[in-house]
Amino acid sequence: MEYSDYRGRFAPSPTGPLHFGSLIAAVGSYLEAKYHDGKWLVRMEDLDTPRSIAGAADGILRTLEGFGLFWDEAVLYQSQRTAAYEEALHELQRIGAAYPCACTRREIADSALHGIDGQIYPGTCRHGIAAGRTGRAWRVRTDNQPVAFNDALQGRIIQHLECEIGDFVVKRADGLFAYQLAVVVDDAFQNITHVVRGADLLTSTPRQIHLQHLLRLPTPHYMHLPIAVNQAGEKLSKQTLAAPVETGKPAAALWHALAFLQQQPPQELQQADLETIWQWAHRNWRNETLQGISILPAA
């Protein structure tokens, strides 16, 4: 095996039951970790408390267990990690990489250009907040040095953060830490060596690498799996109200997840029990079949 120290993770946001798109990320990250004889961790990204739904975290964990997706170490809950995010923000402030921003959503919307992931912050508060205004959020400075990495499936990815994304929020106006900061702090805290997740997060990765550099944290290997889109071409997510996976029929759902991941499970395996399908999946897992694919229609 190439990496006996391989540590992968699945990091769901508990905003509803597990849907097919998340199952793909769970199965893909799990099989990839096991293929490398590594550990597979689960991290509950319950940081965004206004969007978290009571009981959803437990529901997701029970669903994973029902699928035979057992994690190797205690589940880490982001809601309990505020002190670590605060410390990282202090470090960004100390090195002059973070600054307070007084802009409202409306003000940004009125002046910003649209980028590859929402509006590009026009830099209004970059050199200080206008007199009489108070900081609401914290942003991190970006520049136009290319941020590049080699994705195991998507190839070489290059982004110029300042012109493509803009200075981005690390602590929100409502006081919550942003996903980009939390994920970087926690991937390092959990010694994650390999991040396997949906290609919808591909545009976030350069921001995370930028933060890793600023915080002097290691950059893991990245693999962005194809995402499932519905017939309207929308990503399957809780926002598009994708149907939860049928927890009563995990074997069938696992077969479909493997088919979606281009593993070509044999038709007759559709009738098999969960354990038999897992045995087949462990023996036959190949990630090369997914090279260059970032979007696939859900079956």
Ligand code: GLU
């Ligand atoms: N919590 C994120 C989501 O559910 C995934 C974060 C990640 O894998 O980095 O979309």
